[in-house]
Amino acid sequence: MKGSHFTTVLIIAAFVLIAIAAGTGPVQARTISVVMDNNYPPYIFPDSTGQPQGILIDQWRLWEEKTGNRANITATDWNTAQVRMDAGEFDVIDTIFRSGTREQKYDFSKPYATLDVPLYVDADISGISGPESLEGFVVAVKSGDYTVEYLRSRGVTSFHEYPSYEAIVSAAKNGDVVVFCIDKPPAVFFLHKYGIQNHFRETAPLYSGQFHRAVKKGDTQTLAEVQAGFDAISPAEYENIDRKWTGSSVISTEFLWSFAVMIAGILALFAIVVLWNRTLQKKVEKSTARLREEARVSADRAEALRESEERYRNLFEHNPAPMLIYGRSTLRLLAVNEAFRTCYGYTQEEALAMVLTDLYPEEEKEPIADLAKRLHGYARAGEWHHRKKDGSWMTIVAYSHDILFKGVEARVAVITDITELKKTAEALQLAHKKLNQLNTITFQDIQSAAFALNSYLELMKREIREPTSIPFIDRQKAIVRQLTETLDFSKKYQTMGMKPPSWQNVEQVFLFAISHLPALSVERDLAVSGLEIYADPLLETAFANLVSAMIHYGTGATRFSFRSRENPDGSISLVLEDNGRGIPTEERTVLFTPESGQGTGAGLVLAREILSITGITLREEGAEGQGTRFVIGIPRSECRFTGSGNSEMRTS
Structure with a gap:
């Protein structure tokens, strides 16, 4: 009976295990619907075929890889996107700012981008600095944008709504808009796209908004799945995506x-x-170089005097530079050489009857006496004034060193007259x-x-x-x-060259340089992270001129890259190249002269001069039909890697 009961228990247990195993089978992938703005470069904007592209599209595709789920993305004008989200057509809305009104109907993800929102005012109009100075002006805004809510809360009542940021800038180009408020990233993009970046001025940011992803109030499961997927994306993967999208009458x-x-x-x-x-x-x-060289020679002479007392005696007396020896405790002159007597006009007896401070003006006597007693080892005394026997004054630089002179602790000084040089x-x-x-x-x-x-x-x-x-x-x-x-x-x-060179981050300076140029609608590849070079403060201008020349010769280009490479001798080369038509062969001989290609030559001359200040070279190695290729050669002593740079390529 007991055996039968035991068998029954085993059978029941087996069925339970089978049921559990069946319940733990593979989870079905989920498809979520996402809606967002359709024209917010560089985060999202249409390509030449009308398909959405940009940072957010790439991030959502990577989200799909991380989660195994699918995201159906719909990009439309912003007001329509919000209306359709509220109607229940979508699970998630992206590119949305958080506000008190929106918190009543949405739950928000963590913010992933902070964006400045300024006013843009026609350059001919002055006196507008913020909402309080907009009375009497109609402000162009995007339908459904948080900007409308913000400006209304500050007393602005006159608006002209447009379906998109691009529509606003297009109207501004046509003269229909003189004041508009849009987020800074798309503003920069569209102002340059329509060529009116110099026609409008930008105020200080009214506020800074943050992009979120949001779901309907209470849909915490979807929000958690969305946030977990984006949390699984590494900082390096985010950085790679950002780097991809960040390149009257007739005149007589x-x-x-x-x-x-x-x-x-x-x-x-x-x-x-x-x-x-x-x-x-x-x-x-x-x-200046002559003065430095003279000081260096004097220092070398002083250093040589330490080798032996006998050798000191020979070198001292016949040295072409004026020299003297004074006692450390008394400051009395113990010896002067022939060059000193010739230069100053004193006889040997007159000089040896003097103390060191007799050579100096009244206001310098006390400071030099204090300094002379404190000096130890080899030292530069700096610039002072000495009086000759005839009463005239000269400006001198002195280098001195400790010696033992006839059993007395003393210092020997080498003097250089720099009066004329000064x-x-x-x-x-x-x-x-x-x-x-x-x-x-x-x-x-x-x-x-x-x-x-x-x-x-x-x-x-x-x-x-x-x-x-x-x-x-x-x-x-x-x-x-x-x-x-x-x-x-x-x-x-x-x-150029008036300010001293400094260490500069190549990637940061290059991005600043191209930000002043028309937007580059080509694929961009930057690989200079962590690299710093010692260059003139006009390095940004040099980079901007190189990119301008590349744009001029880059007809048909679909991509450009800016990369660093280490050479066998430890130096670094920066290579800026594209896959456009390249520089015509007949222009190569005059490329770095003012006569080159429609104004590009002067810019290339300036770029080469700026780089050469710290020994950096510039040459062009491309070929007609194969693209433009500028190579910047940096000596090992003028470059270094910091932060995330390759440690094996660091230089001091």
């Missing part, structure tokens, strides 16, 4: 001829001013300062004249009645633009 012939002559004269004047300025700068550098350097610096002041005034005057001339040309173009004359006016305006660009080039060339 006499007037035209006079204008051309005037422009030629101005350009010639600028060339002379820049050349003169550069020549004076080189003279200052030469004088006068020359000061005169050159004064001349350079005055020339810079003249340059600044001249630049400003000519820029003002060019601006006024451009305004008159624009008025003439509006008033002109014969269409055949318009090309002449456009040609004159192009000359004015060329003049303005030449002014900008001259000012940058003038300031």
Whole structure:
């Protein structure tokens, strides 16, 4: 009986285990529906075929890989997206800011992006700095945007709603909008896309919003699944996605001829001013180098005197530089050499009757006495003034070292007269300062004249009645633009090398450089993370000029890259290249000259000059039909890796 009962228990247990096993089979993948804004670059915007692309599309695809679930993404105008979400058509809404009104109907994920929201105002309008100064103005906004709620809470009542940010900027280009409020990232994108970035100014941010993903109030299971999937994405994977998306009457012939002559004269004047300025700068550098070399030679002489007392005696007496020996405790002069007696005019007996402070003016006696007693070992005493026997004064630099002179603790000093060098350097610096002041005034005057001339040309173009004359006016305006660009080039060339070089993060400076250029609608690959180089403060300008040249020659390009590589000798090369048409063969011989390709040559000349200040080289290695390829050669001593850089490629 007991055996039968035991068998029954085993059978029941087996069925229970089978049921449990059946219940733990594979979980069915879930499909969730997602709706978001359809035009918020670089997070989401349509490609050439109208399909959505951008940071969020790539993040959601990676979310699918991490969770095994599927996300059906719908991108539409923002107001429609919110209406359809509220109607229950979707599980998740993305690209949404959190607000008190929205918290009543949505549960929100953690924020994943912080975005500034400024006002954009026509450049001809002044006095608008925030909501309080918008009275009387109609503000263009996007339908359904949190901006409307924010501005209304601050007393703004006049709005013109548009279905998208791009529609707002398009209207601004057509002159229908003079004030609008949109988030900064798409604003930068569309202002550059429509070529009106210089027609509007940007206020300080009104507020900073944060992107969230949201679900209907109470749908915590979906929210948890969504958040868990995005939490599973590593920082490196997020960074890779971000890096991918972050690259009147008819004008007379006499007037035209006079204008051309005037422009030629101005350009010639600028060339002379820049050349003169550069020549004076080189003279200052030469004088400074000479002073440093003289000081180094004096230091070497002082160091050599320590080898032996006998050798000191020979070197001391016949050294071409003035030298003296003084007692540490008494400061009495114990010996002077022939060069000292010749330079100062004192006899041997007169010199040995003096103490060290007798050579100095009253205001320097106490400081030099204190310093002379405190010095130990090899030391530079700095700049002082010495009086000669005839009563004249000279500026000197002294280097000294401890010695034992005839049993007395003493110091031997080597003296360098830098009076003339100081006068020359000061005169050159004064001349350079005055020339810079003249340059600044001249630049400003000519820029003002060019601006006024451009305004008159624009008025003439509006008033002109014969269409055949318009090309002449456009040609004159192009000359004015060329003049303005030449002014900008001259000012940058003038300031080059005036400030000391510094360590600069290559990736950060490069991103700043391309942010000032038209948006690049090509794939971008940056691989210079953690690299710093020692370069002139105008490094950003050099990078911007290189990218501008690449854009000029990059017809047909679909991608560009900026990467670093280590060379066998430990130096680093930065390679900037694209897959466009490349530089024509006939232009290569003049590529780095002002005569090259429609204005790119001057920029490349400036870029090469900026880099060469710290020994960095620039060359072009591409081929016609195979793309443009700029190679920047950085000596080992001028580069280093920090942070996440490759430790094997770090340099000091």
